[in-house]
Amino acid sequence: MQHSKRHQTALRVSEMDRTTTPTTTSSSPPPPIDSETALRLEVLDSKTYEASLQETWRSREAEKGFDWELEKLRRRFSGMEMNDEGEWVKVGGADWTFSPAKRDLLEDYDTGISASTTTTTTAKQTYELTLFDTVKVFIFNTLSIIGMGDMVGMSRVPTAEIQKYEGSFLSFIKGALGGDLQTLAGGPLFLLLATYFKKYGPVFNLAFGPKSFLIVNDPVMAKHILKSSPTAYDKGVLAEILEPIMGKGLIPADPQTWKVRRRALVPGFHKRWLNRMIVLFAECGDRLNQDVAACVDRGGATEMEERFCSVSLDIIGKAVFNYDFGSVTKESPVVKAVYRILRESEHRSTSFIPYWNLPFAARFMEGQREFRRDMGMLDDILTELINDCVNTRREASVEELEERDNSDDPSLLRFLVDMRGEDVESKQLRDDMMTMLIAGHETTAAVLTWTLYELCAGDQRMLEDIQDEIDNVMGDKDKPDYDDIVGMVKLRAALAESLRLYPEPPVLIRRALKDDVLPQGGSKLKKGVKVMKGADIFISTWNIHRSEALWGPTAEKFDPSRWGRAINNPAVKGWGGFSPELGERGLYPNEIASDFAFLPFGGGQRKCVGDQFAIMEATVVMAMLLKKYYFTFTGTAEDVGMRTGATIHTMNGLNVIPRERSEGTRRVGKDGKRGGYWDAMNKGEGEGSMGEGKNMKGGGQGDERNGKCPVDH
Known part of the structure; x- marks a missing residue:
């Protein structure tokens, strides 16, 4: 290049x-x-x-x-x-x-090289995994499992043997023959990892025979991995699994392709486009409210998880390629196809036998036939949209595109196609669009689902505080603008708390491209944890987000007020704790504010680029919904259940009964006042409140990342 x-x-x-x-x-x-x-x-x-x-x-x-x-x-x-x-x-x-004379923020590169065919030559020449690496990991894993790891210089990392799981014998055999860790686990893998986390601590090996995964449940170790050079860790098995689906899109792309595609997407996120997106969020949120209103008129229940999936799909369809799925007002086969594809992706990620590559897999496995049908349907939609856009291309500079009236087509696809100098290659555009379609709507739908679930299941004063805030910030307006998003602090805290308890995804996957040593963190391994080249690593965001060592005794409790209180634990070596001051600098308390104890969008160079988009979208949709309605479960909170795709879903749907808000239906407490949840929690009066106090364990230094005094919990 x-x-x-x-x-x-x-x-x-x-x-x-x-x-x-x-x-x-x-x-x-x-x-x-x-x-x-x-x-x-x-x-x-x-x-x-x-x-x-x-x-x-x-x-x-x-x-x-x-x-x-x-x-x-x-x-x-x-x-x-x-x-x-x-x-x-x-x-x-x-x-x-960046050139002082240009505003396109793009580095010049050889447009004769198609991004979809670019390879990471430097990384491959230096860190390409060989058969020797694979065999070496195999042997060392075997020695570690039988207790001889110290003989070959491996760290004393405890090993959880999945074959010891007390499930049925038939389930065990089925999982073993199919190479499926989830079947062996007897349920979602991240819940099995949570069980082992309580037993083995911040880091352990998950083994099935000689196959082993290093499970990281520590923010200091996670930070080391995620902030390392792309030539040290890559997406590993995740990239291999997602490549048939997303090609060389941003998530599975090799480092070089990722850099090129990220630079190509930069200009599309200009101010006028983001302002237009807030309007789009509100338009789709209004559709959702109308759908809920029809349910209220019927006096019946509605399944809100499906509604949230639909509104998120409609938003991403218009934002990315100007396609109106209209799934809020009609049943969309695309939503079901995307969900099935994500389930298949997750199944592949926990399989140690690549069954999808077996001869005649599509002929004898119904799941593979369904997967191919779903992929064919999505590919057909994207191909038609890309071809239509390319055929009507109006090439212009970035400056001209930013000023162009894009009300008829504000999509990123239109911007990329029309951008002068951009290599319009249909295969790469397809990969980019497929990645945004799948990843762009799934996470937001899950955040909305679990936030509403917790607000219905939890302390009603919490919901009242949030609804009062929405009323005060928005006033008589039906649709919020950006200033309103910033002003709804409690609502955004609730969304962040939902992302903490239900991280999307619950596991981040990496592979070591060279030998490395992870820092001690909260473990007892003073010399750190040795990582071999070729080792597969699962960073359990679920365990990190729910760790009492990081979030205190209320770690499993939904408490949005926690984001206003500092926390630190000197027992976790190298962890800076959580700083509310740093958290207030953005729309949500990101990984910097928590020093990698909160990773809803990952961290480091490969962090999700759509985090701000997702938070703004979720805030607008939820604010419009809670401004007009309150909800009660049709049964109990326990009836909802939990299962997992690429993100965490309900088992039985979020079935609720919506009712319109009015002065007559607004609850008040025994003292005649509404709300008061935040005040009670911050004063240490709420159930499970952590109140004012010291560090969780001992004295020691707190967070000095911002040049301020150490923060105490």
Whole structure:
């Protein structure tokens, strides 16, 4: 790939790093930049476009409002990340810069190379896994399982043997023959990992015979993995599983393709587009309210999980490729197809036998025949949309596209196709669109579902506080704008708490591309945890988010007020705790504020790029719904149940009875007042409240990431 000379004026590694980094020739790949070196970068060249933007936001007081959220999004897309001190730095190398004369934020690259066929040559040359690596992992896993790991230098990581699970013998045989860990587990894998977490602690091996997965339940270890260079850890088995579905979309893409596609998508997230998206969220939210109103008129119940899936699909359809699924007002086969595809993806991720590649699999396995039918239907829809867009292409510069009246087609697909200089390659566009279709609606639907579930099942004062906040912020308006989103602090806290208890997905999958050592974290392994090249790793966000060592004795409790209280535990070595001050800088308390104890959208360079989009979408839809209605279960909260696809779903649906809100139906307490949940919890009066106090264990230092005094719980 050809780079222009202006790229050589990008962020440069400091003199200290240059003197310790060996020079390389064009015939050999440059050495990878480790996570520490990547953060030691000089100040940007003052003449670059990037530097001028940084100067605009030099004052911390200016870091608020819609423009600041847009700027944060732009920075993440351009390869920047906030470090532990709250400073924005370049990561993952120093090959990006921005022209002072251009606003497109794109690095020039050889458009003759199709992104869908780009490969990670540097990573493959340096860290390609070989048969020797596979055999080595196999042997070492076997030795570790039989208690001889110390002889080969492995850490004393406890091993949970899945074959000891006390399920039925027939289920065990079925799971063993089919290579299915979930069948062996007797249910969702992440719940089995939660059981073992309570027994084995922050890190353990999950073994079935010689096949082993390293399970990480610790924020310090997770941070090390997620913030490492892409040449140290990749998506591993996840990329292999998702490639037939998403191709080289952002989620499964190799590092080089991912960089190219991310840069191509940057300009589409401009201010006018995001403003238009808030209007779109409200339009689709209004459809949902009308559907619920019809249910109220009938005096019956409705299944809200399906409704949330439908509204999320309608939003992503219009936002990404200007297609109206209309699934809120009619049953959509696409929703069911997407869900079945996600279930199949998850099943493949926990299988140690690639049954889908077996000869005649599609002939003898009904699930594989159904999977191919579903993929064919989605491919047909996307192919038609892409072809229509390409056939009506009106090429323009980024500046012209930003100013163009896009009311008839505000989609990202239209922007990508019309962007001058962008290589319009149908296969790559298909991969991008498929990734956004599946990943873009599933997570939001799950967040909305579990938030409503918890608000119905929990302390009613909590719901009353949130509804009162919505009333006060929105006033007489039916549809919120961006300022309203920012103002609904309690509602956004409830959404964040839902993401904490029901992370989407509950497990992050990685594979080590070189030998490594994880930090001690909350484990008792003072020398850290040795990771072998080729090892498969599951980072259990479910366990991290529900860990009492991180979130205290109320870790399993739905308590949105917790996001206003600082917390720290010196027993977890290297963890900075949770800082509410850092959490208030964005629309949700991200992984920086919690020092990787809260990972709803992942972390590091491969963090989900749609986090702000998802939070804004969920806030608008939920605010409009709760402004007009309150809900009661048709049965009990326990009837809802839980199961998992790629995200966590209900077992029996979220069946509720909606009723319109009015002064006559608004509940009041015994003292004649409504709400008061937040006040009670912050005063330490609520059930399970953690109140005011010290660190959870002992004294020690708290969080100094922001240059403030240590925070105490």
